[in-house]
Amino acid sequence: REKYAPLVSHVNHRNDLTYVIGEMVGELNVGHSYVGGGDRPSVRRISTGLLGAELERDATSKYYRIKRILRGQNWDKSLRSPLTEIGVKASAGDYILAVDGEPVNAMANIYEALLNTVGKQVKLRLNSRPEMAGSWETTVLPIADEASLYYYDWVESNLKKVSEATKGEVGYLHVPDMGPAGLNEFVKHFYPQLRKKALIVDIRGNGGGNVSPMLIDRLRREAVMIGIARNSIPTPDPNEALLGPVVCLMDEFSASDGDLFPYRFKMHKLGKLIGKRTWGGVVGIRGPLPLVDGGQFFKPEFSRYDLGGKEWIIEGHGVEPDIYVDNDPGKEFSGIDEQLNRAIEEIVAEMKTKAKALPPLPPYPKKN
Known part of the structure; x- marks a missing residue:
């Protein structure tokens, strides 16, 4: 109270209040302690239509090339990729000459012609050359x-890379979180x-959730x-059993249940963990406490300790x-993923000693 009370008289905006409360909560040095929302001013956002493409401006003609x-x-x-x-007749290398009849070479930026066009029909004039003819x-x-x-x-590119590097013998999947999106990606891939000889499980950037036990159960099936x-x-x-070795990719953005997944992975001896140390936040929350102005405060209230009862973990x-x-x-910006490269290297080496094949059929029984 003595430390933060002097700041109260300087609170002139909801963002100021959020800052002060956030600093107070920060004294706890614990994960999932959030504060936000409330009576804050907002401005009307102007939506910009996007084409699902990377564009570059031609220096000479000022038209836009689809890179x-x-x-x-x-x-x-x-x-949906428009x-x-x-x-739709459009290919990489084509030039966008006009949007709804307005030449783009006269615009400061092509996106000024795409304001408020989300989900609306837009006519593009294209050519394989930067000219109208x-x-x-x-x-x-x-x-x-x-x-x-x-x-x-990104996921499809990683799948292709792993498949090509291992002659189709190793599978790859990425789990973006431990919620509905992560479950969907896991099931989809x-x-x-399952009949691949090995698998790379990538949880880099995993935003957490609560389904890591479910995923680990699937990976543990024998x-x-x-x-x-x-x-x-x-x-x-059971038919859903993976026979070969598995490795797990993780990084500093694998958070919350994205921390717990690699911990479970290691404790069950499912395979090697490759990448960087995870985020480190497993003191969890169940929901927010409402504030009078509509804001929210999250109160961390549960955590984990080890099976030996000696220490709090993670x-x-x-x-x-x-x-x-x-x-x-x-290197990553240029498309070189050294973490994935190492995972491929490790899983290929492990297949030499840990790959499992189904045994042949025994002789058929004689019934006469």
Whole structure:
């Protein structure tokens, strides 16, 4: 009280109050202690339509060249890539000459022509050359956010890289959080890759949640028998059992339940942890406490200690990797993922000694 009371008279805005409360809570030095919201002014946001593409301006003509088109899954609204939809004629390398009839070479920025166009039909004039002669017009529906497309493209690129580097023998999956999105990604990629000889589980950037026990249960399953049906091939029983080795990628942005997952992974001896020490915040919350102005305050109220009853675990430190690898920002920006490269190297080496194959069929029984 003595330390922070003098600041009260200087609080003139909700952000000031949030700052003071945040500093007070910070004295606890504990994770998940949040404060925010409340009676704060806000401005109307102007949405800008995005094309799901990286553009670069031609220095001579001032038209915009499509440098790269982001992949999507257009049957999924959250992964719709406008320039890849049926009926849209656009390719990487084409030039955008006009938007709704307005030449873009006369604009300060092409996005001024895409204001308030999210989900609305927009006509683009394109050409393979930066000139009007021979150009064509195509209609697109811009999107509000490209983040999901970049994430999808990153995951697909990693899948392709792992598959090509291991001749299709190793699977890869990324789990972005320990909630609905993470479960969806796990289910989408884990089960189709069960018959791979090994698996890389990537939880870098995992934002936490509460489903890490469920994922660990799936990874721990062991075959206890082999099943076979008429006109089929042998399969492990339970069928959802992964036979080969597994490694886990993690980093300093693997947080909360993203801390607990690698801890469980290590305790169950599922495989090596590769990357950087995790975030280190496992004192958890159940929900916010409401403040009178509509703000929220989160009160951390549960944590974990080790099975031996000797120490509180993870909080304030994180989970240490077995193999430390830090991605160089410059190399990562240019597409070189040293952490993933090391994971591929380790899993290939482990397959030489830990890969498991299904045993052959025994002789059929004689019934006569």
